[in-house]
Structure formats: structure tokens, C-alpha cells
Amino acid sequence: MAPDSEFANASFGKPDFDVVVVGSGFAGLYLLHKLRELGFSARALEAAGDVGGTWYWNRYPGARCDIMSIDYSYSFDPDLETEWQWSEKYATQPEILRYLQHVAAKHDLRRDIAFETRVESATWDKDSSRWLIRTNRGAEITCRYYVMAAGCLSKPKEPEIEGCDCFRGEVYYTSRWPHRGVDFTAKRVAVIGTGSSGIQSIPLIAAQAKQLTVFQRTPNFSIPAHNGPIPTHRLAEYERDRAGYRERARWSRFGVPIELAEIGAMQVSEEERRARYEAVWEAGELVGIGLAFNDIILNPKSNETLCEFIGGKIRAIVTNPETAEALCPTDHYVATKRACLDTNYYETFNLDHVRLVDLRKTPLARITETGIDTTSESFEFDAIVYATGFDAMTGPIVAVNITGRNGVTLRNKWADGPLSYLGLMTTGFPNFFAVTGPGSPSVLSNMTVSIEQHVDWICNCLKDLRDENLEVIEPTATAEAGWVQHVNDCANITLFPTANSWYMGANVPGKPRVFLPYIGGTDAYRTACNEVVARGYLGFVRSGSGQRRVNDGVIRRLQPDVQMLLEAMSALNLPPLEEMSPEAARAFSSELSAVRPPGPEVGEIVDGVLPGAGGDLDYRLYRPATAGPHRVVVYFHGGGWVLGSHDSDDPFCRDLCVRSNAVFVSVNYRHAPEHCFPAAAEDAFAAVRWIADHLETLGGVPGPLVVCGWSAGGNLAAVVCQMARAADGPAICGQVLVTPVTDCDFLRPSYNENGADYVLTKSLMNWFWDHYADPANRTDPKASPLRANDLSGLPRALVVTAEFDPLRDEGAAYAEAMAAAGVEVKHLPCRGQIHTSLTAVDMILSGAGARAEISAAIRQFFHQVEDLVMRDN
Numbered sequence: 001m002a003p004d005s006e007f008a009n010a011s012f013g014k015p016d017f018d019v020v021v022v023g024s025g026f027a028g029l030y031l032l033h034k035l036r037e038l039g040f041s042a043r044a045l046e047a048a049g050d051v052g053g054t055w056y057w058n059r060y061p062g063a064r065c066d067i068m069s070i071d072y073s074y075s076f077d078p079d080l081e082t083e084w085q086w087s088e089k090y091a092t093q094p095e096i097l098r099y100l101q102h103v104a105a106k107h108d109l110r111r112d113i114a115f116e117t118r119v120e121s122a123t124w125d126k127d128s129s130r131w132l133i134r135t136n137r138g139a140e141i142t143c144r145y146y147v148m149a150a151g152c153l154s155k156p157k158e159p160e161i162e163g164c165d166c167f168r169g170e171v172y173y174t175s176r177w178p179h180r181g182v183d184f185t186a187k188r189v190a191v192i193g194t195g196s197s198g199i200q201s202i203p204l205i206a207a208q209a210k211q212l213t214v215f216q217r218t219p220n221f222s223i224p225a226h227n228g229p230i231p232t233h234r235l236a237e238y239e240r241d242r243a244g245y246r247e248r249a250r251w252s253r254f255g256v257p258i259e260l261a262e263i264g265a266m267q268v269s270e271e272e273r274r275a276r277y278e279a280v281w282e283a284g285e286l287v288g289i290g291l292a293f294n295d296i297i298l299n300p301k302s303n304e305t306l307c308e309f310i311g312g313k314i315r316a317i318v319t320n321p322e323t324a325e326a327l328c329p330t331d332h333y334v335a336t337k338r339a340c341l342d343t344n345y346y347e348t349f350n351l352d353h354v355r356l357v358d359l360r361k362t363p364l365a366r367i368t369e370t371g372i373d374t375t376s377e378s379f380e381f382d383a384i385v386y387a388t389g390f391d392a393m394t395g396p397i398v399a400v401n402i403t404g405r406n407g408v409t410l411r412n413k414w415a416d417g418p419l420s421y422l423g424l425m426t427t428g429f430p431n432f433f434a435v436t437g438p439g440s441p442s443v444l445s446n447m448t449v450s451i452e453q454h455v456d457w458i459c460n461c462l463k464d465l466r467d468e469n470l471e472v473i474e475p476t477a478t479a480e481a482g483w484v485q486h487v488n489d490c491a492n493i494t495l496f497p498t499a500n501s502w503y504m505g506a507n508v509p510g511k512p513r514v515f516l517p518y519i520g521g522t523d524a525y526r527t528a529c530n531e532v533v534a535r536g537y538l539g540f541v542r543s544g545s546g547q548r549r550v551n552d553g554v555i556r557r558l559q560p561d562v563q564m565l566l567e568a569m570s571a572l573n574l575p576p577l578e579e580m581s582p583e584a585a586r587a588f589s590s591e592l593s594a595v596r597p598p599g600p601e602v603g604e605i606v607d608g609v610l611p612g613a614g615g616d617l618d619y620r621l622y623r624p625a626t627a628g629p630h631r632v633v634v635y636f637h638g639g640g641w642v643l644g645s646h647d648s649d650d651p652f653c654r655d656l657c658v659r660s661n662a663v664f665v666s667v668n669y670r671h672a673p674e675h676c677f678p679a680a681a682e683d684a685f686a687a688v689r690w691i692a693d694h695l696e697t698l699g700g701v702p703g704p705l706v707v708c709g710w711s712a713g714g715n716l717a718a719v720v721c722q723m724a725r726a727a728d729g730p731a732i733c734g735q736v737l738v739t740p741v742t743d744c745d746f747l748r749p750s751y752n753e754n755g756a757d758y759v760l761t762k763s764l765m766n767w768f769w770d771h772y773a774d775p776a777n778r779t780d781p782k783a784s785p786l787r788a789n790d791l792s793g794l795p796r797a798l799v800v801t802a803e804f805d806p807l808r809d810e811g812a813a814y815a816e817a818m819a820a821a822g823v824e825v826k827h828l829p830c831r832g833q834i835h836t837s838l839t840a841v842d843m844i845l846s847g848a849g850a851r852a853e854i855s856a857a858i859r860q861f862f863h864q865v866e867d868l869v870m871r872d873n
């Protein structure tokens, strides 16, 4: 990155303003206020004729907030909270607009706003370290910092319907509703679009119009708002302690202080599930949908139960069965497209003069001079209302021609999707901020809470720069790439990417398919933003007055669900296993195993006994539900040779059995310290021999086996392969070593990097080794397979390592050493995972990809055998 001329500014004099802000809605107004309070000169440029932002433009009938009014309001001014009384649970657009006008007047903000002024371009001038802003009024304004506060849903989407311009009747857009209002009395009206704007306006348009026809392409999930007075319990909670209430909102998942569910939908009975959904339906609160259960946006099965519930409600309300069916969403999970709150939406379709046209059955062909043609019918109208949505999040930002360093435009930089650090800034565009930009919680949260958080962060950042005699700030490429990865990691464990939503950019033809907001939660996001500052503006280069401070780094490297798990475990303050006796540690880990999700159903589970090296060993066999016989995998559980059993690794075996369509035989081996090295290794080898000899009795296909193991079990799987090679059998066609122990020394970097904070610690590994093997025995290849003199001739291998595992480097070293010896090896390094996370089925969803790859490798090992057999025949 080329340094800016941080020395040169003096010769350019002062810019016109410290800060130029685009927009004067919730974000722009608060920015002006706060910047002024901090002594910065600021100017807001606003395309509209007055303040209000989205609430200035969206004046269609029925427009209201759908976050409760007391939550959907500023918290920065305590007096405002007492002097302004909201009249309803969900305030109307005129009331919210009056509120914003009141705020503007109270804080005398209009004097710093240029209305009817649209920003056309913004260009970074490297020599003067300032932005040059050009507007439709021709003037050029210079500023040190440029902040887009233009809203996420402010650029209407083109309706992209043939013939739009030729209709001779009245045309309205919900997003640009005339100030004079519209009277539909005695008119034949069409509404195109059934998102929030359509769903809010349709009942009110129906109340006036002679005839209303609704053109629906995709049905949406909507629940009744039950508007009226603010619920007394909520108002009482708010009034009892306003500051505390606001603080709870700031640290909540969605910016609204309501209790999160702690249980998944499939963990309760059908009656309880229904009761919870009824409560959500009655409460009439959008955030309540996702909070009925903690896995609604994670687990397809859970989500389907809510889809069915809402579908049932729609069918009960709408009397025409065909219309009811058409109104039931079938192509997306609840909440993966923005759900809606309505007043009498479904009831409206019971009115005789209201008709629904299902564009999935009869697509829209064109707009004509007199109405609308579908593929099967021509309609005549007096007025058409487009409720067709927005080019969300990125649209309003790239609508301005923003040019950063080296002449690069933001439009080009974001051509394949937005790249940002924290959703606040973007590399190559110094001193440019976006309020609630892509990559921040924004539209997935209570916007007012997220706006205040961003404004506070930006203003404090500018103040810190000023205090430290710095002028320019820009994220590093590493920090930005890390954040974009984290935003995607968060989205990818949810159901959101499965929907064609505007969250995914799917509503605008040609827009890249990228999940735009941050779904990690406003609480987690706020923590990350605060941490960036506390760590000296991690991920930023800050410069000015001859200084250049580079603080490169990535703020979130763990997978989001792994991070949450670690936080939850840290809150529980669990005792370290290594301070317990082996018996107590075993009992404790069994207790933990008992409360985790069970894993998927398999066809059959059979418990049995087989002869080990020193007596009988229990095993558990998992058979797929598909027709057999199946190939057989012998599995060894983790637990440092001291703990664990077929119970402890049961969900992992179920998952791999289903995914790989192979029989899994999970064998219990003797544990240390009662039976030290080499008991476990000898048992493991004896078990493989016995299973190889009894494949048909076990319902398996005769032929080579795959061996698989996790952690100490991975160690045993590796050792067994070496023992089988030495003994010339049994035949093993593949080894899968999941975060295995391969060596006894603790000198590799991963022990230092990951030895303290990620569940498997250095001291716990010490404890395991101390119980398992005397120091003299530890270098034996049967304990440390990496120490074998010769690794050639071993079965094909998949070695899986986790980034934040002390054992990462020894796993990688074993993969490398086998490859160097000519073994066909695949190494699968798992980014953001810890030693224990890959086996945590249905708890760590981000581990599912690795389990899919493990299963694919198992299938591949067996296919290679089958290919050989076919060739031989």
C-alpha cells in the first residue's frame, strides 16, 4: 500500500469540512449531532427536501416500523426518551418522520444539512489526503473524512418488466410515494410485489380501491403485528430502567432486549413446539420468530416445523383453498428472506374485490398501455403500484461514483461482491466509512441500535486519530480478507444462503450472489469492533504528521460456532481434567457426552464383544440404512488413551456411517493408566485382525478395511497401519487420521500457539502421555508413529488437522512424512477449527464440511479397491 502524503497536508490548507456525511435519516442526523459535540466541522448532503431518510421517501399507505417503537428509536439523548411518547406498538411512517423532524429541530441539525443535494462522485486525493465531493449542484466540497449514511434500502430496484413505460394510467412506487397522498377510491388497482412494502400496503389499498389485483411472484412469511398500545410488560420494563433496557438491547443478538431461546425445535414435543409458535404468533414481533428456538435459522428440520405452522395459519385464514395454497411459501425457509409483520394481510384475500395472481403459474408477460398481461390473461387497471424492492446495501453506496487510491472505483472493487473490514471501511478507500454497510449486522438487527453503534465507533475513531495527531485511516488487505471470510463463515452455517433473497443480492439481475449482512449477532459484532480498538486499531494503517502506524492482523480467526462454544465453556468455568483422577475425568466426560445432540439416525446399531490382545473388548457396529452388504471401517475413539468409549464418539460415528454409507465398527480398547502402552495399540491391531476375519458375519463386504480414528484414536489408526504392514495383513485400503497424535514431543509451534486456550491444552496432553507411556517408550513408533524409520508402503491416507489444535503440526508432519515416503496422502487442514470441534456433530455446524470430506475420502478408498478388482477381472 502506497503511503499517503501524510507530511503534505499543511500546504493544502484546511479542507472545507472535517467530515461530509451523505444522508439525513437516523444515521445522518445522529452523526451530525455527535460530530458537532466532538468539535468536528461536518456537512450532511441530502437528496431529499427534508430529513427522514427512508421515512421521508416510503410514504405508502400502511408504512410502519416493524421493530417496536420504543426499540426503534434513539438512545443517545435520555431527555428525548421522556419527552417523546410513541402512540402505538409499531409507529406509522408519519409519526416516525415527525420524530426525526423533532430530533433535527431539537438539536438544530438542519443548519448543517444541504437538502436537495445529491452526491454524484467522491474522489480521494492522495496528495492532500482528502476527499473531493461533487454534487448535482455543481460545487466541489473537500473534506478529510467521507461517511455514507445513505441507508441500506434506499436505492429502488428497477422493476425490469417489459413495457413499464407504456402504461397510461397512474404509476406509483412504494419507495417514492407522492407527498400529497393517493386516493384509490373507485379505481382498479394492481400491486406488483409481496415483500414488506406490498404486505403492509395491500390491506389499506384494498380498503379504498374498487378492485385490487395482487401480482405475487414469491409468497412471503408474514405474522400478524397485533398493533395497538405498546405491550404493558415491555413498556414497564423500559420505563423502570431506560438506561439498563438500552444497554441490554446493545448487547443482544438482534438489538432488541428479548430473551434468547436455549433449546432447539426438535428437542421438544410437538405440543410444546406448537405452544411456542402460538406464542410467537400472538406476540406479533419479528425478532420473536428466530427466537422461538435457537436453531430456526440453522437446522432445516426445525425451520420446516415453523414453515408448516405458518402455512397452517394461512390456510385457516384464507377461505379460498387455491388462494391459500398460493400464499404459502414453499421455496425458502422462514426468515431466510426478510419475514414480514402485517395487519390483516391474509384476511384481505377473503374480500370479493381482491384477487391474487400467482406469477409462478402464469408469469408476468408485459405491462401494456391499459394494464398488465400475464401469459394467460390481460388485465386492465387505473393504477399500478410497484412494491418491487431495492438494490439493497451495496446499491446506495456504489450509486455514487467513489474513487479511491490509484483511481480504483468502489463499483469495480465490489464488482464480485462487497469487500469490507467490519462493514465500516474498505481497503484502498482511506477515510471512507459506511454506516451499517455490507458486512455489518445492519438489516439483520434493529437498525437504530446498529446505527448508533456505528456512529459512535466512527466518531470515536476520528477523535482517536485527532488525539494521536493522525489523519488517515485505512484497513489492511489482510484484515479485510479476514473479515470477509468471517462474514461468509457466519452465513455459511445458517440457512440464509439457500434463499433467493435481497440479502443474497438475488433480487437484482446480474448482482453477484453474496450474503451481504453480518449474521453473527449485534452482540458479537459489537465485541469485535470494540476489540479492534482495544488492540490498537487492529487491522488498520493509521498515518499523519510524519507517522505511519501499521497494525496488521485478523480480528476473528475461529469459526463462529467454535468461538461461541469456547465462550460458553469459558462461562461454565469447567474444572481442568488434568486436575482430576482418571476415574473422575472419565465420569465427567461421560456427563458432558450425555447432553450433546445425538447425531443422525443410522439403519442399525449392534453392540458386541470381540477378542482383544488381553481379553474381550466391547464394540459398537453402525450399519447404514441403505441395502447392504457394506464396506467396513474400523474406528478408534479419542480421549488420550485414558478416556472415551464408543459412547463418547457415538454421534461422530453415526454421522460418518450415514455420509460414507459404510459399516462403522467402533472398538473400545484398554485404557491407561490401568493398561499402559502398548496395550491400546495391541488391542487396536487385534480388533482389526478379528474384524477382517469376520467381515461377512458382520454383514460387511469381504475385502480390505479402512481404519479411522480421532485424536488418540487417530494415533491408534496410524499405528495399526504400520503394524499391519509389518505383519503383512490384514489388508487396509485407507487410513483416516482425524487430528491425530503422531509424536511425543511438544516442540512444534502449534503447541505454543494453541496450547492454552482451545480445550485440548498442553498440560492435558502431558497428563495423557504421563498416563499412557513412560518417557522411554514414547519414542517407540507404536506410540509415536511419526518416529518410524520407514513410512513407505502404508495405506492411502487422509490426515485432518485443525488450525487451533496443539496437535496441528505433528498431524501435518505425519502427512508430509508419509507423502515423502511415497504414500498417497491428502492433508485436510481445517481453518478456524479446534481439536474437539470436528467431531461435535450438530453442535459445530462449521465442521460438517470436513466430515463430508472425510466420508468422501472413505468412499474413494473403497472405490479404488473396487476399481482394482474390476480391472483384475
Ligand code: N01
Residues within 6 Å of the ligand: 064, 065, 066, 067, 153, 159, 160, 161, 174, 192, 193, 194, 195, 196, 197, 198, 199, 200, 216, 217, 218, 338, 359, 364, 387, 388, 389, 390, 443, 502, 507
Ligand atoms: O421489497 P422486497 P420491499 N416481477 O424486495 C417482487 C424493508 N422494509 O420494498 O421475491 C414480479 O422485500 C418480489 O418478488 P421475488 C424490509 O427490510 C421494511 O417490500 O423477488 N415481482 C417481492 O415480492 C424489506 O425486506 C418495512 O420473487 C417482482 C417484491 O417485489 C425491505 O425493506 C417496510 C419483480 C419485493 O419485495 C424491502 O421490502 C417495507 C418483478 N420483476 C420495507 N421484482 C418495515 O416494516 C420484484 N418483485 C420497517
